Amino acid sequence: MRDTSTTEPSAAQSLSLNVAKIRNDFPIFQNLSVDGPFTYLDSAATSQTPRQVVGAVNEYYSEYNANVHRAIYAVGEKATKAYESAREKISRFIGADETRSVVFTRGTTEAINLVAYAWGRHNLKKGDEILITEMEHHSNLVPWQLAARDTGAILKIIPFRADGTLEDAETYFNENTKIVSMIHQSNVFGTVNPVDKIIPLAKSVGAVTFIDAAQSIPHFPVDVSLLECDFLAFSGHKMLGPTGVGVLYGKPELLEKMEPFLAGGEMIQTVTLEKSTWNDVPWKFEAGTPNIAQAIGLGCAIDYLSEIGMDTIHAHETAVTKYALNKLNDIEELTIYGNPPERGGVVTFNVQDIHPHDLAQLLDRDNVAIRAGHHCAQPVMEKLDVTATARASFYLYNDLEDVDRLVAAVKKSMDFLR
Numbered sequence: 480m481r482d483t484s485t486t487e488p489s490a491a492q493s494l495s496l497n498v499a500k501i502r503n504d505f506p507i508f509q510n511l512s513v514d515g516p517f518t519y520l521d522s523a524a525t526s527q528t529p530r531q532v533v534g535a536v537n538e539y540y541s542e543y544n545a546n547v548h549r550a551i552y553a554v555g556e557k558a559t560k561a562y563e564s565a566r567e568k569i570s571r572f573i574g575a576d577e578t579r580s581v582v583f584t585r586g587t588t589e590a591i592n593l594v595a596y597a598w599g600r601h602n603l604k605k606g607d608e609i610l611i612t613e614m615e616h617h618s619n620l621v622p623w624q625l626a627a628r629d630t631g632a633i634l635k636i637i638p639f640r641a642d643g644t645l646e647d648a649e650t651y652f653n654e655n656t657k658i659v660s661m662i663h664q665s666n667v668f669g670t671v672n673p674v675d676k677i678i679p680l681a682k683s684v685g686a687v688t689f690i691d692a693a694q695s696i697p698h699f700p701v702d703v704s705l706l707e708c709d710f711l712a713f714s715g716h717k718m719l720g721p722t723g724v725g726v727l728y729g730k731p732e733l734l735e736k737m738e739p740f741l742a743g744g745e746m747i748q749t750v751t752l753e754k755s756t757w758n759d760v761p762w763k764f765e766a767g768t769p770n771i772a773q774a775i776g777l778g779c780a781i782d783y784l785s786e787i788g789m790d791t792i793h794a795h796e797t798a799v800t801k802y803a804l805n806k807l808n809d810i811e812e813l814t815i816y817g818n819p820p821e822r823g824g825v826v827t828f829n830v831q832d833i834h835p836h837d838l839a840q841l842l843d844r845d846n847v848a849i850r851a852g853h854h855c856a857q858p859v860m861e862k863l864d865v866t867a868t869a870r871a872s873f874y875l876y877n878d879l880e881d882v883d884r885l886v887a888a889v890k891k892s893m894d895f896l897r
């Protein structure tokens with residue numbers, strides 16, 4: 480059932496990655512016993528895992544499983560070294576000046592909560608303003624709602640326009656703005672927001688900056704030293720790494736001044752029954768036994784991505800997305816939400832009166848996996864005046880044939896439901 484006839488050779492030739500070779504690295508594309516190719520178009524929710532990462536996790540458990548930062552024996556030292564070496568890889572990958580800027584968390588959600596508590600609860604007061612955008616993922620909205628509630632600060636919102644781009648941010652900043660926390664690449668529209676323009680605006684009023692990079696770090700080069708942001712967060716599982724590990728990047732001088740978030744083992748220097756002192760940054764923020772295997776796996780995922788090159792990955796996704804937009808736009812009954820000029824590999828749409836859940840279920844019969852729902856962005860759905868949408872998202876293992884199969888399956892579903 481491999482229909483390649485609709486793939487335009489010129490577009491296929493413009494792809495910068497050898498997808499067949501890459502797919503060979505991903506066991507799921509070989510192992511999954513489905514009838515025909517598995518068309519995975521939900522990497523914005525979680526990415527697939529290459530055998531190198533599975534191998535790194537497996538190797539830790541099979542060869543040097545021990546807790547970190549405490550064992551004196553050789554295996555424990557090896558685990559500590561591998562865990563800290565993953566931190567160094569991450570630090571280089573995002574262009575951090577110092578490795579101690581990299582705090583391991585469970586993911587983007589935990590990283591944002593960490594800052595909303597450890598920075599927010601101690602630095603915000605009544606009348607201060609927290610600035611976010613109208614296109615935030617719930618994990619960059621709800622923690623700030625709680626911080627505002629607990630401190631009396633005000634949550635201010637930069638709205639988005641119909642094309643999925645943000646309104647001019649300048650007028651939303653004033654001397655009360657204490658922090659701006661915003662999504663780098665939208666998980667609904669794919670919009671790449673102009674953080675390089677907004678960060679200087681924040682600095683001009685002395686506000687702290689936080690970038691939710693969950694959808695950007697996996698897909699194009701991001702350099703925290705060039706951006707000069709104060710905080711940035713991302714998740715391992717959206718960039719070929721394991722679940723359960725993510726990163727908070729923070730400027731060392733800010734991390735130093737912050738109170739701990741979670742308390743317990745690992746994060747202390749000295750403990751008496753009356754009081755305790757804290758470990759150095761970043762370990763001050765890593766209470767308890769961390770996700771050791773997952774952190775090592777994330778380090779391996781970064782090696783994998785770096786070897787291919789983030790610029791190459793970005794160029795590939797741009798070509799696939801352009802092709803998808805053209806093909807989907809040809810379907811008259813289909814509405815694509817947003818049309819941002821700067822965008823990543825995410826396309827959100829609905830087909831006339833077909834509920835996106837029904838569509839996703841029908842597509843699944845053809846082994847095409849897309850997301851259907853509110854994408855953890857209910858305020859965005861409300862503004863679009865829909866309860867849910869379908870979403871296809873692309874990564875380095877997707878090619879134009881995946882798009883063709885998506886389009887064919889959408890058309891088949893439309894015929895089926897008529």
Ligand SMILES: *Cc1c(COP(=O)(O)O)cnc(C)c1O
Pocket residue numbers: 523524585586587588589616618619662664665666691693694714725
């Ligand atoms: C996925 C995502 C999150 C949350 O990440 P978790 O890994 O679930 O913590 C936050 N923001 C954006 C933009 C995301 O896409």
